[in-house]
Amino acid sequence: MRKLIFLTLLAVLATSCHHHTHLEEGIWRGELSLVEKSAPFLFELKKTGTDSATVTLFNGTERVELTGATIKNDSLLIPILAYDAYIKAKIGHEGLEGRFVKNYIENDSGVPFRAVYGTAHRFEPIEKVPNHRIDGKWNVLFINDEGDTTRNVGIFQTVEAATVRGAVAASPAPASGTAASELIVTGSILTSYGDLRFLEGSYTENGVQLSAFAGLSPYLLEFTFEGADAFTGIFYTTRGKTRLIATRNDQAGLADPYSLTKLKPGKETLSFSLPNLEGKTLSINDERYRGKVVIISILGSWCPNCLDEMEFLSPWYKANRSRGVEIIGLAFERKDDFAYAQGALQRLRDRYDTGYEIVFGGKVGAEATGKALPELEKVNGYPTTIFIDKQGKIRKIHTGFNGPATGLFHEEFKQDFNKLVDELVAE
Structure with a gap:
């Protein structure tokens, strides 16, 4: 016993x-x-x-x-x-x-x-969605503790839950009264320097809740409808919270991204010489770049929008380099340590199968960017993309990147990008 x-x-x-x-x-x-x-x-x-x-x-x-x-x-x-x-x-x-x-x-x-x-819902489901819908474009004002505002654009859609879990296609906004558990809200918020990338959530009894985590910064946004064409809310991060006010506007937009980063007076070319990932010095004035259209992508491996841009640029470069176009990635990292940067950036090159050169400019911040790029007044955001013509002159500077989460804004960016490069190649 x-x-x-x-x-x-x-x-x-x-x-x-x-x-x-x-x-x-x-x-x-x-x-x-x-x-x-x-x-x-x-x-x-x-x-x-x-x-x-x-x-x-x-x-x-x-x-x-x-x-x-x-x-x-x-x-x-x-x-x-x-x-x-x-x-x-x-x-x-x-x-x-x-x-x-x-x-x-x-x-x-x-x-x-x-x-x-075994829990397949992001937020607790409710039986019925509210009468109002979030689908469409919105002017979104972020308001800090001092009362200063930042203008942004929200773009959202309501889709069937099954479409998000499988091959997703946008659905018309379902009529009120549809079971909330069958619906998912997706979208993003665009700023002048990038976007919050892919947000996902659901309706509440009188609003919407959205969240995201793609490996770097977790977000939570809670909105409350103030009628059919307005909502208020709070944007939560690990470091704080920001109030927001939004109004529906089908024409919502941001400042011209080509107007935000400027050259210093009298400057029209770049002159950097920096180490590439093999530790060899690479200069914008090297023979391989002379007489070609050159695109400089100012980036960081820590920057999600930069990764979105790299995902676009890598296949684009392979398809267009034979036209006389070159790309250089100019990276500023979390540490002023070449070995650290080399490891982080090589992982990106491998991940996106990037065929163009990437150079290391130092630790992210005004000191390193000012030293590597003294011709610019300052680097306002990441990524920043510089377009240089065949004579080596800077023609345009684009701040930020509208990634794939921004839908039509992303498509418009690609059209503008290709149009500009086509014009420079044809000169």
């Missing part, structure tokens, strides 16, 4: 330990802590071995694959190589619990992270 009891206890303990460390494959709902709130997001975990896995983050139609996750005892480590960060969590009875840490921040204690298995 004693032996039977002993064996039973061993079996119970073994089962308990196994359950404690077992990591389920499939859809998980994660949360990252923000100021006063948390940002929910969905991800899929697939095991690639007994102690390895791949994690895919979902944001609207976007899929961000994080490879190289490892499972050891009761812990899961998810490296986020693109942003020099990671999530480390304990595997427990209630799911995952740990922290999201950015390596480049010295002594970073991280942001609390937790996740539960």
